[in-house]
Amino acid sequence: MTHSQQDQELHAVTLEQPTLAAACDAIADGIDREALVTVFGRCTVEYDGRASSTLDAGDRHVMLKPDGAALVHTDEGQQPVNWQPPGCDHEVFCERRDADADRSDAAETAGGTATETETETETETTETLTLESVRSTPGERLLVRFRNVLQVSAFSGTDETELALSGTxxxxxxxxxxxxxxxxxxxxxxxxxxxxxxxxxxxxxxxxxxxxxxxxxxxxxxxxxxxxxxxxxxxxxxxxxxxxxxxxxxxxxxxxxxxxxxxxxxxxxxxxxxxxxxx
Amino acid sequence: MTHSQQDQELHAVTLEQPTLAAACDAIADGIDREALVTVFGRCTVEYDGRASSTLDAGDRHVMLKPDGAALVHTDEGQQPVNWQPPGCDHEVFCERRDADADRSDAAETAGGTATETETETETETTETLTLESVRSTPGERLLVRFRNVLQVSAFSGTDETELALSGTxxxxxxxxxxxxxxxxxxxxxxxxxxxxxxxxxxxxxxxxxxxxxxxxxxxxxxxxxxxxxxxxxxxxxxxxxxxxxxxxxxxxxxxxxxxxxxxxxxxxxxxxxxxxxxx
DNA sequence: GGATTAATTTCGCCG
DNA sequence: CGGCGAAGTTAATCC
Missing domain, CATH: 3.40.1350.10 (Trna Endonuclease; Chain: A, domain 1)
Incomplete structure (x- = not known):
């Protein structure tokens, strides 16, 4: 009962406004330590497996559980906008990535004068933090790409209790x-x-x-x-x-x-x- | 389009190891500002409505959404162990409460000598932070009582995007x-x-x-x-x-x-x- | 792992 | 608001 008690001791580690590199390290460490990891920031989401979906950039809350589950929550709804069931392998990495790849909020610039020459043709590269959760049977993959991370947390604790439910x-x-x-x-x-x-x-x-x-x-x-x-x-x-x-x-x-x-x-x-x- | 833009600006406020009173204030403020609020700590949970349930003390992650949804997550499973659908009113308050009321982890003290006289008969009162999410039609209520709060966060942001799903x-x-x-x-x-x-x-x-x-x-x-x-x-x-x-x-x-x-x-x-x- | 069904299902649509 | 059915349903149980 007392084995690895230190790992399960109640504690929380939080980074605010981290660099993507620092966020990446903290997330990787949290996954390694089998903590419940949360990330909040602006991200895009892609899913492919039983179906396929894409989600343009927005501010969301991501939770990675030590059992392999992943949840992407917006500020609305009981259900996550995207997710991955328990049993996945979580990975995290930083990469330099072409900013044009997901220009999701560039569409709002309509109505300008015809003389505008501000069309950004130079290839801006931006650093990106990517969370990837993959499982097989059935094969499915979730990709969450952050361009900004406002907070990273890693929570450890214990919960040996069972829900007592009646009215079933x-x-x-x-x-x-x-x-x-x-x-x-x-x-x-x-x-x-x-x-x-x-x-x-x-x-x-x-x-x-x-x-x-x-x-x-x-x-x-x-x-x-x-x-x-x-x-x-x-x-x-x-x-x-x-x-x-x-x-x-x-x-x-x-x-x-x-x-x-x-x-x-x-x-x-x-x-x-x-x-x-x-x- | 730009109204109340300040409220929706991307930011996150976090308290680590707050006192229950400080946590209470931060949560109340986050709810007022229509932020997405998260609380991590040791808590008990009670639900009554379409069914009824109780959950003894354990370390859990609670999310309160500005649309009235509430989610209580353990470190396992895709689904929250307890929840409340959108449309609820969230409330938070601190109160002094008899510690005997939820002695959920006192059972682990078994196996001691018969001479143990440590049975705590004095009425220890402990301060408790309570989250209450209530809705009607159907009437249902969720109660989350914390005795320890390790972290409180309030997240604000925007998400105007819609999920593009195929394979339906x-x-x-x-x-x-x-x-x-x-x-x-x-x-x-x-x-x-x-x-x-x-x-x-x-x-x-x-x-x-x-x-x-x-x-x-x-x-x-x-x-x-x-x-x-x-x-x-x-x-x-x-x-x-x-x-x-x-x-x-x-x-x-x-x-x-x-x-x-x-x-x-x-x-x-x-x-x-x-x-x-x-x- | 597949089959079957319950679920505080949730969610969206429509009357 | 209630009825109805889909869902990346999820989760439990049984085989």
Missing amino acids: EEDLRQRLLDEPDLLEPGFTPLATERDTAAGAIDIYGEDDAGRTVVVELKRRRVGPDAVSQLRRYVDALGRDLHADATVRGILVAPSVTDRAKRLLTEHGLEFISLEPTAA | EEDLRQRLLDEPDLLEPGFTPLATERDTAAGAIDIYGEDDAGRTVVVELKRRRVGPDAVSQLRRYVDALGRDLHADATVRGILVAPSVTDRAKRLLTEHGLEFISLEPTAA
């Missing part, structure tokens, strides 16, 4: 298994995750008349997709069992949309309103 | 519309997003024999859910049109899983392999 579909399942009458009086659960040719049924059981019941659980209000899912299981189970067997399909969720309600009716399926947690 | 389902749709023969010779697209009682069809058209065709597009390998979706649209369209109309359903994707293939066959649906981008 699993909670709803337990609630129904603990009190099957919540579905309807006489319902008897026989199996969970029962496999069919179309996938696994959440709860498989029978009603008080001995009819087979397929229960599909959703932790929140459901739409047409959940109805299709239930229908798929009912169909498959009907095929798996004797052809003449009656199979009831019951969707359990807090509520359904109108369209879902209609689809349920069309296919002879039922709905029971129930939430993951009581009260 | 929209690309696949355009590819098929530009060259309908990629589906099959003689296919004629008639509409996109054609509405049915079960939802909108990606591409609606007819084959060279005049039969109605429903095309469902997926940018990547598909499983049973996509087959269900296609089936839903074919069923609905069959109901919408004359009862005797023949409706073909074609799934277009790079590939399908075995189970999906089986479901397609069972329901008389077809599959064409095609990727979002050529080559």
Whole structure:
């Protein structure tokens, strides 16, 4: 438990307004030490892998995690504008680079007089700091190129705790298994995750008349997709069992949309309103 | 265009090892100035809203965005361990708080001698820095309580750019519309997003024999859910049109899983392999 | 590693 | 604001 405790000791190293070379060293050191590294500054971003994307120059916050994840955040949105999943190798390097290569904010100079001769034809070279995160299976690559870095930080710490979450579909399942009458009086659960040719049924059981019941659980209000899912299981189970067997399909969720309600009716399926947690 | 340019000028303010009071002031100031604020330190996290969760003390990186988003990141994973969507109000305050309230790392003291009398019964009060992000519709609240703050930063900048992304389902749709023969010779697209009682069809058209065709597009390998979706649209369209109309359903994707293939066959649906981008 | 499905999914579009 | 479906979804679980 105490091995490499020094590496995980809580501390943070920060550089403000560093030169690109100094930023590069600090980032490389942070990656080596398996710290959580953040970089803030003006950058462009390129991604290529499952899809492809480019992002022109803007001010963004980049986070490199020791597990290989990379996150590029703008000042808006919960989701990063670009990212890389855990399992990547992070690299950082400085290079002299032709400034014309990413002239992303040069377009704003429109409307000038025709006599303007300020078209910059000389090849300005600028130093650039590049972050590269690569993984395979599937092969994908993220490139973040900074021309200005305002801050670099490397954070170390420990987090051995696990999130305790309630209100999930699993909670709803337990609630129904603990009190099957919540579905309807006489319902008897026989199996969970029962496999069919179309996938696994959440709860498989029978009603008080001995009819087979397929229960599909959703932790929140459901739409047409959940109805299709239930229908798929009912169909498959009907095929798996004797052809003449009656199979009831019951969707359990807090509520359904109108369209879902209609689809349920069309296919002879039922709905029971129930939430993951009581009260 | 130049209004409040000073507010958006690129800069970063950082405090290292601040007192909780100083951290509180800096965070409050950053929120006021609509900066992107980050806090690193040891904290506990509570969430209550669409679900509920608690997280014991650990070292984490918290980001507060000016649009109201909040992100709590550990050193692992692409996803934040806790978060709040855009649209929240961020608040920060310091308070003296009973240390027993969250004694989350006191459990590690096991294995001591039986004569230990160090059980801290005196009520230690500790100053605590609390971040609170709240929104309504749906009502949900995130609480992050720090007992130590190692760093606070406030970042300002501009990002007017938009991500240019390719390899999406929209690309696949355009590819098929530009060259309908990629589906099959003689296919004629008639509409996109054609509405049915079960939802909108990606591409609606007819084959060279005049039969109605429903095309469902997926940018990547598909499983049973996509087959269900296609089936839903074919069923609905069959109901919408004359009862005797023949409706073909074609799934277009790079590939399908075995189970999906089986479901397609069972329901008389077809599959064409095609990727979002050529080559 | 692939398949399947949940998720505090998030996000965008549209009525 | 709610409904609906895509997403470079991510993440967990099972095989």
